[in-house]
Amino acid sequence: MAKRGMLIVLSGPSGVGKGTVRKAIFDQGGNDFQYSISMTTRKPREGEVDGVDYYFVSKEEFEHNIETGQMLEYAKYVDNYYGTPLKYVNETLDRGKDVFLEIEVNGALQVRKKSPDGVFVFLTPPDLMELKQRIINRGTEDMATINKRMAKAVEEIRMMQDYDFAVVNDKVENAVESIKTIIKSERFRVARVFPEYEEMLGDK
């Protein structure tokens, strides 16, 4: 009977760069955890590939998945759905492999309720002004959207309190290093290793 894998959740305000950090983690390779690809109804940005960055689906398809209980979490955000298909996550954890999710904050709270023993990491902007600049630089949103996002971001930073760890995204390589350190460390959690010792002691 394999030990169940660990669920790692990376989240943070929109525009903080969690997609970039996640991509850097997996581009580096050598990880002993699996990436669970999110599903979204938003349009692909330049360079994004269906089935690699996201599963890009229609609104109808996404809503069908919700109704049939196939989503671990989902959220509607700036008029688009984002979510995590349940099946891949469960099957991978059952095989004893760790699973890495990169999801929106509303979704992360849903996962927290279902999997309180997961490792929840909040990616934070170095400061709020820089967050604003990043959203503007991305140049895909108009000012009304930007202001809406800023107000939401302040709210979301307060949400940090629902997470286990907060990592500042000052530089992508620092954030990657910090997140990998957290994952390594969490594997030493007594709750995760004690079952092996119980076996050694003949208690089980």
Added chain:
Amino acid sequence: MAKRGMLIVLSGPSGVGKGTVRKAIFDQGGNDFQYSISMTTRKPREGEVDGVDYYFVSKEEFEHNIETGQMLEYAKYVDNYYGTPLKYVNETLDRGKDVFLEIEVNGALQVRKKSPDGVFVFLTPPDLMELKQRIINRGTEDMATINKRMAKAVEEIRMMQDYDFAVVNDKVENAVESIKTIIKSERFRVARVFPEYEEMLGDK
């Protein structure tokens, strides 16, 4: 007002090699945490230096420290006292510096009660037989003492459940690396970084 430092506690069964691991951590250098030297009434082993490895004191002096409330924790173990003087730990934490303790398991439980937000790391032997061999190889104890210690060790491994992390001491350099990873990771704890964000958001 400096942020209060983090208390790191390394403990584990007698003979598991926690003194060796602790020494390796500090011999390596480059750590941004301070070692709090323990006090004991046991005789120095070869190579141990008073005021470096331990404060070696008489039974009378140790008991005077207990009575006057100068110990953070202490335990009597195989007829000797081991403990941590309170003053240095408090002053260092107040300056915002992290403090590293390497102490016996009974003492660690006392510290856990007083400082539940500390980081508690349990050093475990790769297996019980190897633990026995290590104690024998040390050659400073007779068989009655060894058996007494073995029984105590089985009991103590069960104590792992009162700790946050368990690190196997298969090789000293692995244990050192693991413990340093845990310390780095724990600095990203939301409970430790959120106050800075509260300030940024103008809440405080």
